[in-house]
Amino acid sequence: MYKCLEISDILLLKDDERENIKVHGMVHNIRDMGDFAFIVLRKSEGFLQCVYDKMNKLPLKESAVIIEGKAYKEERAVNGIEIKINKMTVLSSPKEEIPFNISKLNINMAIENEMTVRPAVLRNETKRNIFKIEACIVKAFREYLYKNKFTEIFTPKITSSGAEGGANIFKLEYFGKKACLAQSPQFYKQTLIPVYERVFEIGPVFRAEKHNTTRHLNEYISVDFEMGFINSFYDIINMETEMIKSAFDYLNENCFDIIKKLNIKIPKIDSIPTVKFREAKEMVAKKYSRKIKEPYDLEPEEEKLIGELFIEEYGSDFVFITHYPSKKRPFYAMDDPEDNRYTLTFDLLFRGMEVTTGGQRIHDYDTQVEKMKRKFLQPEEFESYLMLHKYGAPPHGGLGLGLERFMLKLIDAANIRQTSMFPRDTTRLVP
């Protein structure tokens, strides 16, 4: 490698080391000032302002260049540092100019157009920063889970049957057999509970939902964890609360500049309120003078109102809704022993949108088989999965957090396509 410096390296240099430095980067923007030009480089760590004498030929935007020059303090520049260019070597030049201005703060394109030119759009600072934040959140989640003795697992995405059942399954031909794309690592993470006690996986899941909305993707990243030896599902709720807190702490400590630029309001969390499904519905019906149409389901509008209510009345951006109706939860959800029309499960709402579904699972073999039958499922079709229960499992539970939705609410974007680099919806497969 050329001995090229990153921004953080330059900031650490002593005065006498700043005389003759080398940096590389993409020419993000050029501002012609008459006698000289500002050249802004896009680098791994961010953006770097350079000053170039106009005696020289200006490079094309989006050229890859190596710059030699002198670094000095300049308060008006990003990072408080500027490079006076002595020499510029162009490593490569674009064939064509990007047909829109990526150096603006906001790229105002119709979402469909934006997604078509996504490879170029992602070079924009705002877009790029969104996925820097995402990478940091994932890093922080993992660090938290490692610290709490979770073992990372990798489970197959091509499976013989969907975990949640239903119609929302992508099917494929697999060497003459019928296969599905995994809707979640549910069966596998449960299977590994007696092996490792606590496991996690952060990876793609696939839902063939026909909804083409601002909050649905057909492929998304699920942050899944599962933990054994729980006392109740509140242990899972507490684990998630602390995981999210630790991610926000990480962002506050490490991504201050980006948070400011994206205008992210990071919620302050002490504890997250919980409310029972039934009660949440009643609270919303009362406060907003609505009728309860469907007592066993939450409408998206109700979800939003519950979120608003808890922001207004409890000052909390998050709320756990607990005890969902059995009818609406999968066969592996543990029923509430106090009222088996409901389950020991929960959703987490973040600013009025469901970002997590979780709960305690059935660990007893007979109970699980009985509930499968009650749901008109054939236990014989779940032989591998039922080895978990048959051969012994501790009380356990877990959750799945949708990373793009979590990001959507965090950065307050209008469309979930903004928080997926290359979103998959019912009409889009490219890029």
Add this chain to the structure above:
Amino acid sequence: MYKCLEISDILLLKDDERENIKVHGMVHNIRDMGDFAFIVLRKSEGFLQCVYDKMNKLPLKESAVIIEGKAYKEERAVNGIEIKINKMTVLSSPKEEIPFNISKLNINMAIENEMTVRPAVLRNETKRNIFKIEACIVKAFREYLYKNKFTEIFTPKITSSGAEGGANIFKLEYFGKKACLAQSPQFYKQTLIPVYERVFEIGPVFRAEKHNTTRHLNEYISVDFEMGFINSFYDIINMETEMIKSAFDYLNENCFDIIKKLNIKIPKIDSIPTVKFREAKEMVAKKYSRKIKEPYDLEPEEEKLIGELFIEEYGSDFVFITHYPSKKRPFYAMDDPEDNRYTLTFDLLFRGMEVTTGGQRIHDYDTQVEKMKRKFLQPEEFESYLMLHKYGAPPHGGLGLGLERFMLKLIDAANIRQTSMFPRDTTRLVP
């Protein structure tokens, strides 16, 4: 949560704190000694030996239990610590006993049978340890990549076309369109080079290869990284060398017990030798008196012999084979300017097996379009991908490392199914 201790917590207790402790775990094994019984608990961190008075009823193996008792030093026990049980609470019991002995060191089953009962088999200590090592390697890889300023990315697995082309593609119906499962994140990671300069992704890839061998899987975990502003592909080789070194250092520092139990011989690496494809073939032909049948391809047998040769003559478990023939490399591989029948690419062999493929990519638009045409591909079909080249890209390259193969050679397993928790081959979709 019950205030239950992990093994590392117990080891840190002061003498007076050991009197009355609480631990939970799965009953892994019971050894009846007449007056008393040894009960071995399987826990998140490992195994813990307990002593139980036979006046009490013994639990079933694979019960989930909470134990209260006294911890004391016992050199003959694993971890040097033993628990005298005062009280045992059984949280759950299995419906049936596992029909083979999982507490043996080695489970000797035919691979097909073993895979069918994989959910139970993974509770075996040896099996469990394999994937503990895997999780640690992935953690170490990520830490190395973070340190070297790589940004983590998540790219779609449902795509419109395969990166490598060819017939080895799983196809699926996607809302009335034809879609494929990603064979690699190749196009996406390259697309993100001008955005972040260095990116990585560790996730599933899919290959519909019909080979049903001990070294092929149809779904596997690929450790992919891609880096911009390289001087040559030797920068990638050096980055990988250091990444592997850092993972081995991590294992030596953090997994000493497991390494010993699995009898893993961790290679010592200073630098890894490189040899040109042509020269490697000639060396093997000479040393083992073989004829070169196919000058533009490596047979698996040749690969094995190159590996052996470098172990014997250079004392190296690893060797980079460089400059593969253009015919055998994808259209995005950069040709060697000194001889365009060959490319600036490499494979890494680990103990005679290919575990990585990488190289420098074409970054210039015209060069890429010209090579596509030479390979009888239609540039119009790659419009999104070619935005990378059209709008400007620095010199760059990267690689993909097959995690299961890397593990296979590290633990010296006979079959790659041993290094995938739930392997996918041409006949297996369950569990």
